[in-house]
Amino acid sequence: MSVTISVVVPLYNEEEVIAESYRRLKEVMDGTGEEYELIFVNDGSRDQTWHLACALAESDPRLRLIGFSRNFGHQTAITAGMDAACGQAVVVIDADLQDPPEVIPAMIAKWREGFQVVYGLRTKRKGESFFKKITAKLFYRLLNSLTDVDLPVDTGDFRLIDRAVCDALKALPERNRYVRGLVSWVGFKQTAVEYVRDERFAGVTKYPLRKMLRLAGDGLTSFSYKPLKLSIFIGSLVSVASFIYAIVIVCQRLFTDVLVSGWATLACLTLFFNGVILIMMGIIGQYIGRIYDETKGRPLYIVAERVNFEGDRDKNA
Numbered sequence: 001m002s003v004t005i006s007v008v009v010p011l012y013n014e015e016e017v018i019a020e021s022y023r024r025l026k027e028v029m030d031g032t033g034e035e036y037e038l039i040f041v042n043d044g045s046r047d048q049t050w051h052l053a054c055a056l057a058e059s060d061p062r063l064r065l066i067g068f069s070r071n072f073g074h075q076t077a078i079t080a081g082m083d084a085a086c087g088q089a090v091v092v093i094d095a096d097l098q099d100p101p102e103v104i105p106a107m108i109a110k111w112r113e114g115f116q117v118v119y120g121l122r123t124k125r126k127g128e129s130f131f132k133k134i135t136a137k138l139f140y141r142l143l144n145s146l147t148d149v150d151l152p153v154d155t156g157d158f159r160l161i162d163r164a165v166c167d168a169l170k171a172l173p174e175r176n177r178y179v180r181g182l183v184s185w186v187g188f189k190q191t192a193v194e195y196v197r198d199e200r201f202a203g204v205t206k207y208p209l210r211k212m213l214r215l216a217g218d219g220l221t222s223f224s225y226k227p228l229k230l231s232i233f234i235g236s237l238v239s240v241a242s243f244i245y246a247i248v249i250v251c252q253r254l255f256t257d258v259l260v261s262g263w264a265t266l267a268c269l270t271l272f273f274n275g276v277i278l279i280m281m282g283i284i285g286q287y288i289g290r291i292y293d294e295t296k297g298r299p300l301y302i303v304a305e306r307v308n309f310e311g312d313r314d315k316n317a
């Protein structure tokens with residue numbers, strides 16, 4: 001079967017939304033009249049997600065399932081979906097219906113016009129905490145100012161990419177992936193489709209602060225060396241300042257009888273600069289950790305189960 005559009009959906013503990021998500025995606029995709037496949041990637045859910053997905057897939061051969069052996073993370077789940085997709089274009093969309101499937105036809109239209117990447121631009125985010133909105137806004141702008149790659153702000157992973165882009169992404173073996181950045185990095189003709197980000201259909205966010213920080217760290221370290229240069233900058237500044245101050249102290253000692261006191265000053269300075277040094281070591285450690293991840297060369301993810309993929313059916317036959 002030749003597939004035109006593959007829709008990749010990562011799922012982690014989404015038992016409350018999976019049925020509705022499937023229903024809406026199917027409705028929209030049926031409406032487009034394109035040949036399509038839905039690829040649901042179960043990212044090691046601990047609830048009934050996989051069970052429900054299997055039940056849905058039984059009656060729909062166009063719904064394909066990939067089940068990870070454990071939770072590997074959102075970005076890895078997207079990657080696995082792209083690896084398995086066979087469509088001429090691949091759409092990545094969250095399972096929680098925050099990204100409305102109804103935007104997909106507009107993306108397909110842009111793709112037909114000749115754009116190879118069509119990303120969703122959030123004009124508004126409904127139902128998300130003030131903290132999430134403000135941190136996201138700041139992060140995208142900080143990242144953009146720190147990198148040479150032109151990363152569009154206020155976009156998530158909701159986007160359509162052409163086969164050529166998908167193949168280019170598949171050739172990037174790096175771990176700790178920041179997929180939306182990689183999509184910008186590979187280039188091609190890109191455009192945006194604006195949409196309003198809805199509230200989550202049900203359930204709670206699967207991105208606690210810890211995972212958000214990790215994603216932010218991955219974005220920063222894989223697209224910018226500037227944090228490493230920070231230590232050179234601060235170090236130089238401190239060296240110059242301390243050299244000048246040293247001269248002042250020597251002059252004081254030689255030409256005046258001001259007694260050099262200042263235990264408190266010393267203590268503060270020592271603590272402050274030890275703090276700075278530790279932070280810098282931590283930053284360097286972040287990069288080294290990532291180098292270590294790369295050198296280990298472990299696979300990005302481990303698939304435990306696959307359902308409705310052609311190769312698997314041949315195997316069973």
Ligand code: UDP
Pocket residue numbers: 009010011012013014043071072073074075077093094095096098204205206207
């Ligand atoms: N997700 C995943 N693995 C994870 C965390 C999240 O596959 O470890 C999926 C989740 O099921 C959803 C998408 O990634 O389809 C986005 O997650 P979520 O909606 O919780 O994030 P938010 O929209 O709050 O940023």
Ligand code: MG
Pocket residue numbers: 094096098200205
């Ligand atoms: Mg969400």
